[in-house]
Amino acid sequence: MSLHGLDLDRLPSHVACVMDGNGRWAQQRDLKRTDGHSAGEEALLDIVRGAVDLGVGWLTVYAFSTENWRRPSDEVRFLMKFNENLLLRRRDELDEMGVRIRFVGRRDWKVPKRLLRRMDESAAQTARNRKLTLTIAFNYGGQAEIVDAVRQIVASGVAPSSITEATIAKHLYDPEMPDVDLWIRTSGEHRTSNFLMWQSAYAELVFVETFWPDFRRTHLFEAIGEYQRRDRRFGGLNQND
Numbered sequence: 001m002s003l004h005g006l007d008l009d010r011l012p013s014h015v016a017c018v019m020d021g022n023g024r025w026a027q028q029r030d031l032k033r034t035d036g037h038s039a040g041e042e043a044l045l046d047i048v049r050g051a052v053d054l055g056v057g058w059l060t061v062y063a064f065s066t067e068n069w070r071r072p073s074d075e076v077r078f079l080m081k082f083n084e085n086l087l088l089r090r091r092d093e094l095d096e097m098g099v100r101i102r103f104v105g106r107r108d109w110k111v112p113k114r115l116l117r118r119m120d121e122s123a124a125q126t127a128r129n130r131k132l133t134l135t136i137a138f139n140y141g142g143q144a145e146i147v148d149a150v151r152q153i154v155a156s157g158v159a160p161s162s163i164t165e166a167t168i169a170k171h172l173y174d175p176e177m178p179d180v181d182l183w184i185r186t187s188g189e190h191r192t193s194n195f196l197m198w199q200s201a202y203a204e205l206v207f208v209e210t211f212w213p214d215f216r217r218t219h220l221f222e223a224i225g226e227y228q229r230r231d232r233r234f235g236g237l238n239q240n241d
């Protein structure tokens with residue numbers, strides 16, 4: 001079966017996306033950087049709809065990194081408020097689409113209580129949905145996630161020799177999250193910026209030039225097309241090799 005020229009039997013189960021380029025999109029238009037963040041909301045909703053239509057099960061988006069606290073305090077304040085309002089504005093619509101909203105990131109560090117409340121409410125409201133799991137990485141860093149996992153593992157007193165990859169995976173922010181198949185970054189930057197470091201060990205990386213506010217489902221479908229042309233080996237060899 002195919003849709004939009006894509007093989008529906010070989011869809012990535014988990015797509016992760018670094019939503020980057022909001023500031024440059026705004027600067028190009030003589031707007032404020034924060035206008036770029038606002039414009040990114042439509043892009044997010046469009047790729048969520050695209051992922052639901054196609055049947056992708058997991059979509060994780062990078063909304064605020066543990067390093068983004070280094071930005072000017074006005075921009076940080078804007079992003080806290082913007083994300084809080086975005087959840088208020090969009091959670092019913094996402095709920096009706098069958099989207100389960102989840103969050104990964106450091107909860108007990110710097111995030112305003114009001115935003116944490118909106119996050120918890122949105123997750124609770126949509127917990128039974130199964131069409132798409134939309135995970136929002138907020139106050140998230142891949143290294144911080146591994147540090148937090150190691151702290152829990154050490155505190156549990158397990159024998160070092162019994163620790164395996166599975167032990168680490170079980171202590172990540174969302175142990176149910178599958179490994180990333182397709183990892184996308186917009187805006188032409190070619191770096192990971194600490195996004196899903198553990199889960200992306202064997203992800204296919206796709207870098208696109210488009211700034212995030214201009215990113216739409218067609219770009220997502222193109223990235224999935226690129227993914228389907230790749231030869232995934234996981235360290236082994238495929239039948240035709």
Ligand code: IPE
Pocket residue numbers: 019020021022023024025063064065068079187
């Ligand atoms: C990504 O866009 C959004 C966040 C990091 C919150 P940027 O704000 O990084 O935009 P550029 O990279 O400066 O253009």
Ligand code: IPE
Pocket residue numbers: 018019020021062063064065068189191193
């Ligand atoms: C990564 O983008 C974080 C998010 C998109 C939320 P950044 O714009 O913060 O990354 P760097 O600073 O260019 O590496």
Ligand code: MG
Pocket residue numbers: 020021022
């Ligand atoms: Mg950026």
